Amino acid sequence: MDPDFARLDEYLDENGLEGYAFHDDASNSDLYYVTGFSAPDPLFAVYTPEATGILTSSLEYGRAKTEGRAGVVKRLSDYDFHAKREDHDSETAYALVVDEFLADLGCDSVAVQRRFPVGVADDLRDNGVNVTVDDDGVVSDVRATKTDEEIEHVRTAQRANEAAMARAEELIRGADVDDDGHLVHDGDVLTSEDVKEAIEIELLRHGCALDETIVACGRDAADPHDRGSGPLAAGEFVIVDIFPRDKDTKYHSDMTRTFLNGDPTDTQQEWYDVTEEAYRAALDAVEPGVSGEDVNQAVVDVYDDHGFPTIYTDPETETGFIHSTGHGVGLDVHEKPSLARDGEQLRPGHVITIEPGLYDPDVGGVRIEDIVVVTEDGYENLTDYDISLSN
Template structure:
């Protein structure tokens, strides 16, 4: 059983079939039948959704559609509150079907757990429910991710070129259209570009330079300068499919110093080393260790959780991606077995207060024939 708001819960969205903003639930019965409970106003739309993949060979059968009023709760009256009414209906449905025990995922709201338990039905927590089945992507899902990454790269190209071709004022700050070019202005510019393409930056974006980029997740603030690395990390959502893009490039306006060139070469080499380990039966741990070994061989140290003045390794190598930007499993220490059809980002980086940060990120599919890269943009620092 999964329940909540499909608009906010990707696992539930995948089973209901639409990103509804009202309380909904999906129940898989021991018989194999599946039931979707949604608001009465949404029943026709939800019933019209046949499968969530468009590929009959791998489609998830979404099941029969009901509304809360189709089930009589224990006390005989549905609450006027939609969340409570849906939870009551779920409990009544389970009783009607003779269910005495249900498995629920990590996202289950308390209102559902309470009403199901109050009906005398045992609630079990399944850590893998809604996780394992989303790891291996269907061809339709990979197509959606490929398209999301393609649009992400279109916007990335415009951002990097705008930085690279800006003018410079007497203080070394970048000037564009007579205005200071700032992290904030570029993020707003990216948001508009994505909006025009039917995408949203629901989690924001990163346009960061030193010293902000010493913190790998700092969004960046203030004017951008010539001669320093500027990390651009874009991770928008395609509103037509709900799948995410995620791409990072680093751009340097003007002269690229020998030190920055060395950092860039080390990050690019480590990325290639990690990608070579993206094979079915390999592990996320092995991918990360290949990246770590490569960066250490280039002379850089790991200081996770500790901001440093000199460039150092600050984070794991990557993560699964799909309906969420960050999905299990991680390409990091202890990362588990890789499965054919999983999609990951590989994003090694180096970060220091003095030099600024350097990160490169692509999206790849794990296949029996080796990793398939969904990116086309070059990894260069110079975007003129």
């Protein structure tokens, strides 16, 4: 992968800064994107238009050289860290090493993310380095536009996602119903946890890791962030939202379907149909040059036309459409661009979700989510999975 850093170079130039620095671990996707390397423990790295440098422990040195894209890889011991430790505490010694490393890269003014650790920032500033916070997140902005290779990575994760969704659908739709109205599989009450386990095993088999999966039924489904727990019931919406990360490439996918075992009530069917209409309206709106806000507005308009509240038409509402239409997906499962109020302009190569939904504790929740890539003349849907509510 060979990212285009022209936009980052421009940012540094405009702000009179020489580099863009990181001090973080594998959780920082901007750092990984810039260096092609990540490690479980925090490391220091700096991008300059001339070279990218990594400063790491001896333990990670070999991997940083072979796996990463940085032209300059140094160890703490290359700057006599242990000798400095004899005269200074660990933090001060580390800051002195970072100073020398930055000097080697000809860099004494750096931009940093808002999340850059204040401990390191204060130490660098004490040593005369200009540390300027990049409030806009220019690297996140650069990596929102995916290369063809990155799009392939998302596609691969999405294939795993579809296999896992099929397992979930099979369990939920294939379940019997007991006298209490609970779903039953192989003679046992089927729980949210059972379905999550089946999903996660399928994802593992496809080389994916995952932190969380949502299988939320009834009232659980009415809270978009609830992961779901306990027995699943017939005649209720079950939201299944899966967002795996391919272990190999580190890219995510993201998809949601809502299933119902039994016959939906008129209200349930209406909720589903209106949400599907909102989903189609959003997709119809997706093309380069349109803003994420416009796509979100297309969803809001559909819900509003059908008399459902939204947080955009009534900021106080706790029912109806109470989140945004979507978000970028890549190294992070939530990244730029945002399909929400103030959502930025869509560009070819943006990989985004479209995920309208309705929520009310008295009814439950419904959400339909696909993942698509913005193309030169519209979009390509990366999702290959049916949309249908009941058996």
